[in-house]
Amino acid sequence: xxxxxxxxxxxxxxxxxxxxxxxxxxxxxxxxxxxxxxxxxxxxxxxxxxxxxxxxxxxxxxxxxxxxxxxxxxxxxxxxxxxxxxxxxxxxxxxxxxxxxxxxxxxxxxxxxxxxxxxxxxxxxxxxxxxxxxxxxxxxxxxxxxxxxxxxxxxxxxxxxxxxxxxxxxxxxxxxxxxxxxxxxxxxxxxxxxxxxxxxxxxxxxxxxxxxxxxxxxxxxxxxxxxxxxxxxxxxxxxxxxxxxxxxxxxxxxxxxxxxxxxxxxxxxxxxxxxxxxxxxxxxxxxxxxxxxxxxxxxxxxxxxxxxxxxxxxxxxxxxxxxxxxxxxxxxxxxxxxxxxxxxxxxxxxxxxxxxxxxxxxxxxxxxxxxxxxxxxxxxxxxxxxxxxxxxxxxxxxxxxxxxxxxxxxxxxxxxx
Amino acid sequence: xxxxxxxxxxxxxxxxxxxxxxxxxxxxxxxxxxxxxxxxxxxxxxxxxxxxxxxxxxxxxxxxxxxxxxxxxxxxxxxxxxxxxxxxxxxxxxxxxxxxxxxxxxxxxxxxxxxxxxxxxxxxxxxxxxxxxxxxxxxxxxxxxxxxxxxxxxxxxxxxxxxxxxxxxxxxxxxxxxxxxxxxxxxx
Numbered sequence: 001x002x003x004x005x006x007x008x009x010x011x012x013x014x015x016x017x018x019x020x021x022x023x024x025x026x027x028x029x030x031x032x033x034x035x036x037x038x039x040x041x042x043x044x045x046x047x048x049x050x051x052x053x054x055x056x057x058x059x060x061x062x063x064x065x066x067x068x069x070x071x072x073x074x075x076x077x078x079x080x081x082x083x084x085x086x087x088x089x090x091x092x093x094x095x096x097x098x099x100x101x102x103x104x105x106x107x108x109x110x111x112x113x114x115x116x117x118x119x120x121x122x123x124x125x126x127x128x129x130x131x132x133x134x135x136x137x138x139x140x141x142x143x144x145x146x147x148x149x150x151x152x153x154x155x156x157x158x159x160x161x162x163x164x165x166x167x168x169x170x171x172x173x174x175x176x177x178x179x180x181x182x183x184x185x186x187x188x189x190x191x192x193x194x195x196x197x198x199x200x201x202x203x204x205x206x207x208x209x210x211x212x213x214x215x216x217x218x219x220x221x222x223x224x225x226x227x228x229x230x231x232x233x234x235x236x237x238x239x240x241x242x243x244x245x246x247x248x249x250x251x252x253x254x255x256x257x258x259x260x261x262x263x264x265x266x267x268x269x270x271x272x273x274x275x276x277x278x279x280x281x282x283x284x285x286x287x288x289x290x291x292x293x294x295x296x297x298x299x300x301x302x303x304x305x306x307x308x309x310x311x312x313x314x315x316x317x318x319x320x321x322x323x324x325x326x327x328x329x330x331x332x333x334x335x336x337x338x339x340x341x342x343x344x345x346x347x348x349x350x351x352x353x354x355x356x357x358x359x360x361x362x363x364x365x366x367x368x369x370x371x372x373x374x375x376x377x378x379x380x381x382x383x384x385x386x387x388x389x390x391x392x393x394x395x396x397x398x399x400x401x402x403x404x405x406x407x408x409x410x411x412x413x414x415x416x417x
Numbered sequence: 418x419x420x421x422x423x424x425x426x427x428x429x430x431x432x433x434x435x436x437x438x439x440x441x442x443x444x445x446x447x448x449x450x451x452x453x454x455x456x457x458x459x460x461x462x463x464x465x466x467x468x469x470x471x472x473x474x475x476x477x478x479x480x481x482x483x484x485x486x487x488x489x490x491x492x493x494x495x496x497x498x499x500x501x502x503x504x505x506x507x508x509x510x511x512x513x514x515x516x517x518x519x520x521x522x523x524x525x526x527x528x529x530x531x532x533x534x535x536x537x538x539x540x541x542x543x544x545x546x547x548x549x550x551x552x553x554x555x556x557x558x559x560x561x562x563x564x565x566x567x568x569x570x571x572x573x574x575x576x577x578x579x580x581x582x583x584x585x586x587x588x589x590x591x592x593x594x595x596x597x598x599x600x601x602x603x604x605x
Contacts, residue, residue, distance in 0.1 A: 004443035
C-alpha cells in the first residue's frame with residue numbers, strides 16, 4: 001500500500017515481509033531507525049517466527065549472522081560507517097563461505113574526524129569484500145531492492161549489501177509503496193539453503209585451504225559474481241512483472257540515447273541530477289545520466305554500451321580514494337577501455353555536504369565547456385584550505401587541521417543545510 | 418513546487434512537524450517530501466526540517482534554500498539563525514510568539530509575516546508546551562497549501578488518544594486565530 005512513511009520504517013516493514021528468521025544488529029546512526037522498528041515488530045509478534053539478537057558490536061552482529069545463515073536461517077542485519085569497518089573481517093568470512101546474508105548499509109562517512117553524515121566511504125571500502133552491492137536511488141527502490149536482495153542472495157549463495165544514503169534516504173518521509181506480504185511470499189519462496197550445517201549430516205565449512213585450492217576458491221567467488229550479472233536483471237524483470245514498477249537491475253540510463261555528455265552516479269543524488277538534466281535538456285543541451293545500481297558485480301558491458309557514444313563522461317561520486325581520486329571513475333575507465341573521450345571525476349557530497357542543483361548546473365556547464373579539472377572536489381572551500389595550508393607552512397605545530405578549519409569557519413549554526 | 422522550512426530547537430518536534438505536513442499533503446493526493454537537517458539532535462540546539470509539496474513526484478534531495486514559507490517554532494532563534502535566508506519574494510513567515518511583528522522588530526520584513534502564540538495554545542489544549550502542531554494549524558490558514566482537516570487527520574494518524582485530540586485542538590485554535598487575523602487585516 002502506498003503510504004507517506006520514513007525510508008527506514010518502510011525498509012523495516014519490507015524486510016519483515018521477507019520473513020527473516022534471525023536479525024542480529026548493533027545500533028549506529030543513521031541505521032538505527034531500521035533495526036529499532038524491526039526489533040519492535042519482533043517483540044510484538046508481528047514478525048514471527050524470528051529471533052532478534054542484541055549483540056555487543058558489529059563484529060558480533062556479522063558473526064551471529066554467519067552462524068545463523070550457516071544453519072539455514074534467513075538472516076538480516078544492518079549497519080553503517082565505522083560499524084561496517086568493525087565487521088570487516090566477518091564480512092569476508094560471510095562471502096567466502098557463500099552465506100546469503102542480506103544487510104542494509106545506511107551509507108555514512110568514515111572518520112577521523114568523526115562525521116555521522118552521508119557519503120559512500122563506508123560501503124566503497126568494502127567493494128572487494130565479495131558481497132554484492134546494490135545502491136538505491138530513492139526509498140521506493142531501497143524497499144524494492146531488499147525484496148530482490150534476498151532472492152539474489154539465496155539463489156547465488158552470496159551475501160548482498162543494499163546501500164541507501166544515510167539520512168538523505170533513511171530519514172526522509174515520502175510516498176512509498178511498501179510491498180504487501182502476499183506478493184512478497186510469492187516472489188520470495190522460503191529459504192532453501194545450498195549448504196547447511198546439520199548435525200545429522202555433518203560437514204566442515206571454512207576450514208583451512210592451502211595453495212593447491214585457494215586460487216580456485218577465489219576464481220569461483222568471482223565466477224559467482226559474474227553469474228550475478230545475469231541474475232540481477234532477471235530478478236529485476238521478474239520483480240517488475242510481479243509488482244508493476246521498475247527497480248534494481250544493473251544500470252539505469254536516463255536520457256542518454258543522443259547525449260554528448262553523460263553523468264555517472266550512484267544512489268540518491270541521481271534524483272537531483274535528473275532534475276538538472278531535464279532543465280538542461282529543455283535548454284537544448286544533450287546531456288543524460290547513468291545510474292549504476294549494481295556496483296558489485298560491476299557491469300562493464302552495460303556501462304560501456306551506455307557511455308561509449310558520448311563525447312564526455314562525468315563520474316560524480318560520494319567517496320574518495322585518497323592518493324588517486326575516484327573509485328567509481330576507475331571502474332568506469334575500465335569499462336571504457338580503448339574508447340577515447342573526455343573523462344572527469346568529481347568528488348561530491350562528502351560527510352553530508354548537500355549536492356545542490358545550483359552547484360550541479362555550474363559543474364555541468366564547466367564539463368560541457370571542457371574546462372573541468374580531471375579531478376574536481378565539488379564546492380571545495382579553497383580559501384579555507386589555503387588558510388590551513390598556510391598555517392602548515394609557517395608553523396611547525398599548527399594544531400589539528402579539522403579543528404583549525406572549524407574555528408576559521410566560526411559558528412555554523414547560522415547556515416542552512 | 419511549494420517549499421517549507423521549519424526552524425526550532427531540538428525537542429520541540431521540528432522533524433515531526435515536517436513529517437505531519439507531508440502526511441497531510443499526501444492525504445490530499447499530492448506529492449510530498451519531508452526531511453530534517455541531519456544530526457543536530459541535541460535538546461535545545463537549533464534544528465531545521467524541510468517539506469516540499471508538489472503535484473509531481475519529487476526527485477531532488479537538496480535542502481530547501483529558497484523557501485516559500487518559513488515557520489519559526491522558537492522566536493529566540495531570530496537572533497541566532499538566519500531563518501529568513503533565501504525566503505522567496507512572495508513568501509510567508511509564521512512565528513510562534515505572543516508578540517506581533519513590530520514588537521519582534523520585524524516590521525520591515527517584506528514577506529507576509531504573522532505570529533501566533535503556538536506554545537500557549539499547546540499548553541492550553543495539549544497541556545504541554547509543544548508548539549509544532551499549533552504552528553502547522555496557523556500555517557494552513559496562512560498559506561492555504563493544506564486544509565486544516567487534512568492536518569488534523571495527519572495528527573490523528575501519528576498520535577492517539579488525548580495527545581492526538583490535544584494537538585488537533587491546538588492546531589485548529591491556531592488555524593482559527595490566524596484566519597481571523599488575516600480576515601481582519603483584509604477588512605482594515
